[in-house]
Amino acid sequence: MSDKITRFLAEHRPPTPCLVVDLDIVADNYRRLRDLLPHARIFYAVKANPAAEILSLLNREESSFDAASAREIDQCLAAGAPPARISFGNTIKKQSDIAAAYEQGVRLFAFDSAAELEKLAAAAPGAAVFCRIIMAATGADWPQSRKFGCEVAMARDLLISARDRGLDPYGVSFHVGSQQRDLSQWDIAIGKTAMLFTALNEAGIELGAVNLGGGFPARYRPQVPSLEASVEAITKAMTRHFGNSLPEMILEPGRGIAGDAGVIGAEVVLISRKSYDDERRWVYLDIGRFGGLAEVMDECIEYRIRTPRDGGPEGPVILAGPTCDEVDILYERADYRLPLALEVGDRIEILSTGAYTATYASVGFNGFAPPREFYI
Numbered sequence: 546m547s548d549k550i551t552r553f554l555a556e557h558r559p560p561t562p563c564l565v566v567d568l569d570i571v572a573d574n575y576r577r578l579r580d581l582l583p584h585a586r587i588f589y590a591v592k593a594n595p596a597a598e599i600l601s602l603l604n605r606e607e608s609s610f611d612a613a614s615a616r617e618i619d620q621c622l623a624a625g626a627p628p629a630r631i632s633f634g635n636t637i638k639k640q641s642d643i644a645a646a647y648e649q650g651v652r653l654f655a656f657d658s659a660a661e662l663e664k665l666a667a668a669a670p671g672a673a674v675f676c677r678i679i680m681a682a683t684g685a686d687w688p689q690s691r692k693f694g695c696e697v698a699m700a701r702d703l704l705i706s707a708r709d710r711g712l713d714p715y716g717v718s719f720h721v722g723s724q725q726r727d728l729s730q731w732d733i734a735i736g737k738t739a740m741l742f743t744a745l746n747e748a749g750i751e752l753g754a755v756n757l758g759g760g761f762p763a764r765y766r767p768q769v770p771s772l773e774a775s776v777e778a779i780t781k782a783m784t785r786h787f788g789n790s791l792p793e794m795i796l797e798p799g800r801g802i803a804g805d806a807g808v809i810g811a812e813v814v815l816i817s818r819k820s821y822d823d824e825r826r827w828v829y830l831d832i833g834r835f836g837g838l839a840e841v842m843d844e845c846i847e848y849r850i851r852t853p854r855d856g857g858p859e860g861p862v863i864l865a866g867p868t869c870d871e872v873d874i875l876y877e878r879a880d881y882r883l884p885l886a887l888e889v890g891d892r893i894e895i896l897s898t899g900a901y902t903a904t905y906a907s908v909g910f911n912g913f914a915p916p917r918e919f920y921i
């Protein structure tokens with residue numbers, strides 16, 4: 546947790562639950578990636594955290610943006626991003642939203658199906674398009690393995706069809722899976738992509754770019770490879786599969802930019818046991834899945850938790866949210882332990898919660914408002 550956030554929480558004691566994001570860390574994460582891969586174009590995945598403060602900061606750094614909806618495009622434009630630096634990267638779009646984006650000047654779109662290509666040809670004539678290929682997403686804590694992308698053979702035909710319909714077959718995209726911890730996945734994805742480049746070359750199409758998506762991990766409980774190690778895996782795979790004819794590279798980091806920049810402040814509402822001989826305490830917080838911690842689904846993402854009583858003896862806990870819904874349990878199987886001295890009313894911190902939290906909050910399920918957000 547950054548000194549700046551520690552100080553802010555101590556001095557302001559904002560009502561909980563709250564999300565505090567250190568914008569210096571967002572900028573650092575962006576610049577580190579840019580400096581490690583100076584020739585790549587970085588499209589920040591807006592869905593990770595679309596706060597105006599983050600979008601403006603990244604826009605000042607001349608970042609590009611990967612938007613998933615008409616609203617996200619509006620948010621990027623409002624932050625000052627020129628349409629040439631916005632890609633409409635969702636493969637599932639209404640034709641009316643494609644038309645609106647095109648009208649606003651957006652010229653880069655993703656697709657993974659014949660039906661989506663129809664819409665693009667009709668509503669975004671001449672635009673540059675990426676075809677997304679499907680990945681197994683092995684090794685990712687938050688996989689993207691079924692819903693998006695198509696097999697390489699289909700992608701080949703779709704990109705040829707894109708050209709025949711007057712679109713610009715610009716490149717191939719993939720996503721190795723979010724919070725990707727297995728570096729070998731990059732080689733598999735880039736290898737598939739290179740095959741597709743060759744197949745299209747034979748069909749007379751010279752693709753321009755590889756869109757490597759996101760996947761760069763944030764720091765949760767399990768160990769993760771460093772950004773340097775991920776970048777090295779990418780660079781090696783690019784050289785191995787493309788040799789000297791390296792295409793342009795596009796990255797779409799979300800979690801890797803915003804994740805470690807945020808901390809959620811929360812309060813312990815209740816500590817209880819279900820029976821006299823139950824060793825495990827139930828610890829209920831004032832934030833749960835409906836307050837934005839949706840990525841605890843299946844206990845996929847294991848956040849690090851800090852309490853004011855850390856350092857003393859600990860015991861096993863089940864962590865849960867405050868709503869009257871049985872599914873609002875955060876961690877039951879992941880073997881969390883918290884200090885035995887923890888008390889009702891204690892303020893705790895949930896670390897690396899800058900991405901995929903605030904916008905996941907329900908608008909007010911059970912009367913609980915979404916966490917307040919502070920960008921400092």
Ligand SMILES: *Cc1c(COP(=O)(O)O)cnc(C)c1O
Nearest residue numbers: 590723724759760797798799800
């Ligand atoms: C969600 C998403 C990203 C961001 O992924 P992270 O793992 O958060 O970096 C990038 N590209 C696309 C197309 C996405 O849907």
